[in-house]
Amino acid sequence: MSHPTTEKATEFANLDPKTLALEVNVRKDAGLTPAFIASIREHGVLVPILVQRSDTGQLLVRAGQRRTLAAIEAGRATIPARIVNGGDDEARRIIEQVVENDQRSKLIEADRATGFQQLALLGVPAASIAKKTGHTKETVNTALAVGKSRVAVAAQGKYDLTLDQAATIAEFDALGDREAVKELTVTAVKDPGQFAHTAQRLRDERERAAKKAAIVTSLTDAGVRVIPVPAHDDKSVKVLGDLTDANGTVLTAENHKGCPGHAACVRTSYGSEPYVAAFVCDAWKQNKHKTLRTSSSGDPMDADAVARAKAERAEVIANNSAWRSSQTVRRQFLAEFAQRKTAPKDAVAFVATALVADAGIIEKAANSGHSLAAEWLGVGGTYGGRDKIRALIAKASPARAQHIALVVVLAAIEDRTGVHTWRRAGTEANYLSALEAWGYDLAPVEQIARGPKPTPKTATAKTNSATTAKAGNTKPAPKTTTKSVTKQTAAA
Numbered sequence: 492m493s494h495p496t497t498e499k500a501t502e503f504a505n506l507d508p509k510t511l512a513l514e515v516n517v518r519k520d521a522g523l524t525p526a527f528i529a530s531i532r533e534h535g536v537l538v539p540i541l542v543q544r545s546d547t548g549q550l551l552v553r554a555g556q557r558r559t560l561a562a563i564e565a566g567r568a569t570i571p572a573r574i575v576n577g578g579d580d581e582a583r584r585i586i587e588q589v590v591e592n593d594q595r596s597k598l599i600e601a602d603r604a605t606g607f608q609q610l611a612l613l614g615v616p617a618a619s620i621a622k623k624t625g626h627t628k629e630t631v632n633t634a635l636a637v638g639k640s641r642v643a644v645a646a647q648g649k650y651d652l653t654l655d656q657a658a659t660i661a662e663f664d665a666l667g668d669r670e671a672v673k674e675l676t677v678t679a680v681k682d683p684g685q686f687a688h689t690a691q692r693l694r695d696e697r698e699r700a701a702k703k704a705a706i707v708t709s710l711t712d713a714g715v716r717v718i719p720v721p722a723h724d725d726k727s728v729k730v731l732g733d734l735t736d737a738n739g740t741v742l743t744a745e746n747h748k749g750c751p752g753h754a755a756c757v758r759t760s761y762g763s764e765p766y767v768a769a770f771v772c773d774a775w776k777q778n779k780h781k782t783l784r785t786s787s788s789g790d791p792m793d794a795d796a797v798a799r800a801k802a803e804r805a806e807v808i809a810n811n812s813a814w815r816s817s818q819t820v821r822r823q824f825l826a827e828f829a830q831r832k833t834a835p836k837d838a839v840a841f842v843a844t845a846l847v848a849d850a851g852i853i854e855k856a857a858n859s860g861h862s863l864a865a866e867w868l869g870v871g872g873t874y875g876g877r878d879k880i881r882a883l884i885a886k887a888s889p890a891r892a893q894h895i896a897l898v899v900v901l902a903a904i905e906d907r908t909g910v911h912t913w914r915r916a917g918t919e920a921n922y923l924s925a926l927e928a929w930g931y932d933l934a935p936v937e938q939i940a941r942g943p944k945p946t947p948k949t950a951t952a953k954t955n956s957a958t959t960a961k962a963g964n965t966k967p968a969p970k971t972t973t974k975s976v977t978k979q980t981a982a983a
Contacts, residue, residue, distance in 0.1 A: 684932035864902035917942025
């Protein structure tokens with residue numbers, strides 16, 4: 492005895508997408524991106540759509556609306572389909588659509604990168620991979636760079652890191668810097684908003700270490716004995732400028748060369764270079780040198796005053812270094828921000844406020860041709876920044892023109908910032924708060940310059956709910972007392 496089956500009769504066929512009827516879909520937006528249409532044009536529809544033949548013979552698309560519409564846009568003559576027979580069952584149709592869409596999950600970046608790497612191993616050039624998969628060549632090359640680091644591949648797969656995060660880990664892995672790889676991985680997982688700042692700080696620290704090593708090599712090659720930077724309470728070592736010989740002549744690197752205590756240490760600097768060679772004598776008492784260490788009033792400085800002065804110097808050096816690192820990350824964000832087609836909703840108020848409060852610095856930027864703004868807008872050059880920006884505005888839509896105006900103002904304000912900015916808490920509160928609201932994660936030293944995080948007004952919170960959501964996750968700013976934001980010390 493046979494039993495009736497609940498399964499519908501099924502057949503497979505290649506159908507003309509223009510002949511198919513589209514039902515109401517659970518997806519409100521078909522999501523027909525240029526990249527998706529290009530992929531369908533290049534490869535066709537790879538996964539058959541689900542079509543139901545009604546009692547009247549009409550073919551209805553139950554699952555695959557996006558693929559069908561893309562095939563029509565791409566000019567495909569036919570697409571593969573699985574055809575089932577049956578009546579109009581609205582509930583079943585919706586269930587099938589939901590299940591079909593839920594089961595189709597987007598590739599995570601680690602899977603996509605693995606795919607690119609496998610294609611490269613098969614001999615497919617990066618340009619071909621980019622064209623056939625609808626991704627940029629830059630993205631493909633980044634994925635291939637990640638593939639060269641087993642550590643980066645493992646971290647991306649385990650923690651679902653972004654491609655850029657994995658590429659940065661691969662960068663430091665190639666240098667053999669295990670501690671940096673560990674710190675970056677932890678930051679990517681626990682505090683991803685600070686990842687770019689951490690990476691830049693590590694790059695800058697590596698660069699500073701190389702410069703320090705170069706100074707040490709130069710001193711050693713010149714026959715100068717190099718000693719560690721003495722502790723602040725080490726009275727056995729004195730800087731030559733604080734010493735005189737028995738006749739009262741201030742000692743210098745030149746006139747002190749013959750002394751058995753002649754040496755140098757490499758210490759951190761206030762200036763643009765991170766390190767400077769300091770010539771010292773570590774046997775000044777034995778060689779009958781005299782000390783000149785006095786305060787500005789001419790009185791000898793007590794031990795506590797010396798310690799406070801050195802602690803303040805260490806704080807300045809550390810925060811100056813942190814500011815330079817954050818500036819690199821911030822300006823990269825602003826350069827990408829400048830390429831947007833529309834400005835944030837509250838941009839008009841920001842620009843209007845700047846025109847009133849910061850007219851002087853905008854005029855200063857204009858006198859220099861708005862060079863920083865021109866650079867961010869992609870029209871930078873030695874001369875003619877204003878004319879090039881004016882030409883951009885002439886061709887821009889009203890929304891884009893408004894955004895260009897915002898970029899010009901932001902560049903003018905950014906140009907006045909520097910290592911001095913963090914020393915006065917809140918000195919750039921409006922500027923840095925705006926960047927934070929527009930998606931930029933402030934580094935701790937930038938939070939000092941911003942000051943206490945402002946509480947948004949109700950109206951502002953409503954109009955900017957989308958842009959402030961991310962900023963709301965930012966950690967509280969440090970106290971306005973200027974405390975060092977890195978672990979550097981004067982003896983680094």
